[in-house]
Amino acid sequence: MVSKNGISFSVVMAMLMVCSGAWGATIYDCTFEPGSQGSAFTTGALTGQGTPAWSEYYSSGYDVGGVVTSATAHAGTQSAYVEQYQTSRVDLGAVYRPKWIEWAFCPNLSGGGDQQPTSQFKMFNLRGPIGEMVGIYTWVQKDAGHLMFWSSGGNIDLGAAPDGVWKTISFEHTIHESGVYTGAVNVYVDGVFKGAYSVGNGTAYNGVQTMVFSTTSGSWVEDGAGYFDSIHMGDASVFVPEPATLLMVGSGLVMTWIRRRK
Numbered sequence: 001m002v003s004k005n006g007i008s009f010s011v012v013m014a015m016l017m018v019c020s021g022a023w024g025a026t027i028y029d030c031t032f033e034p035g036s037q038g039s040a041f042t043t044g045a046l047t048g049q050g051t052p053a054w055s056e057y058y059s060s061g062y063d064v065g066g067v068v069t070s071a072t073a074h075a076g077t078q079s080a081y082v083e084q085y086q087t088s089r090v091d092l093g094a095v096y097r098p099k100w101i102e103w104a105f106c107p108n109l110s111g112g113g114d115q116q117p118t119s120q121f122k123m124f125n126l127r128g129p130i131g132e133m134v135g136i137y138t139w140v141q142k143d144a145g146h147l148m149f150w151s152s153g154g155n156i157d158l159g160a161a162p163d164g165v166w167k168t169i170s171f172e173h174t175i176h177e178s179g180v181y182t183g184a185v186n187v188y189v190d191g192v193f194k195g196a197y198s199v200g201n202g203t204a205y206n207g208v209q210t211m212v213f214s215t216t217s218g219s220w221v222e223d224g225a226g227y228f229d230s231i232h233m234g235d236a237s238v239f240v241p242e243p244a245t246l247l248m249v250g251s252g253l254v255m256t257w258i259r260r261r262k
Contacts, residue, residue: 025234025235026232026233026234026235027092027096027098027233027234028090028092028096028098028231028232028233028234029231029232029233029234030050030090030230030231030232031073031074031075031076031078031229031230031231032050032068032073032076032078032079032080032229033075033076033077033078034078039051039053041068041078042068043067043068043069043070043078044067044068045064045065045067045068046065046066046067046068046080046088047064047065047066047088049068050090052090052091052092052093053090054066054080054088054089054090055088055089055090055091056086056087056088056089057087057088057089057130057212057214064085064086065086065087065088065089066080066081066082066083066086066087066088066213067080067081068080068081069081069227071227072106072166072227073227073229074104074106074166074168074227074229074230075104075229075230078229079106079227079228079229080213080227080228080229081108081225081226081227082121082213082214082215082225082226082228083108083112083215083223083224083225083226084112084215084223084225085215085223086214086215086223087212087213087214087215088212088213088214089130089210089211089212089213090210090211091129091130091209091210092208092209092210092211093209094209095127095128095206095207095208095209096207096208096209096233097173097175097179097180097181097206097207097208098173098208098233098234098235099172099173099175099234099235099236100170100171100172100173100232100233100234100235100236100237100240101125101136101170101171101173101208101232101233102168102169102170102171102188102230102231102232102233102237102238102239102240103123103168103169103211103228103229103230103231103232104166104167104168104169104228104229104230105121105123105140105161105166105167105168105169105213105226105227105228105229106164106165106166106167106226106227106228106229107121107140107161107162107163107164107165107224107225107226108121108163108164108224108225108226108227109121109140109142109163109224109225109226110142110163111163111164111225112215112224112225112226117142117143118141118142118143119141119142119215119223119224119225120139120140120141120142120215120223120224121139121140121214121215121224121225121226122137122138122139122212122213122214122215123136123138123139123169123212123213123214123228124136124137124138124211124212124214125208125210125211125212126208126209126210126212127205127206127207127208127209128209128210129209129210130210130212132209132210133205134151134205135151135181135205135207135208136149136151136171136205136208137149137150137151138150138158138169140161140224140226142224145160145161145162146158146159146160146161147159147160147161147167147169147189149187149195149197151197151199155197156187156194156195156197158187158189158194158195159189159194166227166229167189167190168188168189168190168191168230168239169187169188169189170187170188170189170191170237170239170240171185171186171187171188172185172186172187172188172237172240173185173199179206180206180207181199181205181206181207182199183198183199184196184197184198184199185197185198185199188237188239188240190239191239191240191241208233211231213226213228
């Protein structure tokens with residue numbers, strides 16, 4: 001069936017599926033909005049908000065947990081912000097192995113922090129509580145302006161990450177039958193494939209329990225600033241269209257073209 005504007009019903013349905021991205025089980029989904037993830041987030045200190053609750057990672061005497069702000073957001077009207085020796089984390093309480101781990105971020109390395117030439121905004125996860133092995137480790141460094149990825153399975157330069165621009169990053173894992181990560185992990189930025197790295201069976205990391213967003217460098221003197229939002233862990237991506245959905249969109253567009261030609 002073709003509507004008055006020439007768009008077929010199949011195209012509309014396919015586009016709705018792309019936008020929803022809601023297939024399969026979701027382990028954790030947080031956009032820092034009122035009512036998000038089982039608890040209403042309000043502007044102000046992030047520590048103690050959410051279910052499970054976000055907290056600071058205190059280790060140096062400088063750390064605080066960041067804030068919820070309405071200054072900018074990837075989705076909705078609120079996001080979380082960390083700057084100048086701040087580290088925010090959420091502990092899921094158990095180790096999970098979602099196929100997809102992804103989030104949105106917006107660097108503010110020129111407008112926050114101590115303005116050091118190599119200030120950083122870091123995003124990573126741990127396979128257990130604080131102190132466990134790092135699985136996914138990404139960072140944006142001011143002097144390079146690029147989003148970088150590091151793991152024991154390889155390093156990838158994921159491209160430019162300019163200040164004030166929201167980006168999404170997605171990690172697609174191959175889940176082994178034994179329940180640990182193994183094989184290739186595909187990395188996407190803004191839904192576009194950027195590269196892959198390998199995870200040995202039990203040699204790198206076998207799941208995620210803790211998500212961490214930090215502005216501190218290893219030396220604790222080159223802090224940066226950045227926003228994060230739209231955190232998702234589950235069986236399907238909310239940022240990367242499924243191949244079957246792309247096929248549906250393409251088929252719908254072809255059918256529309258044929259009908260309009262007739």
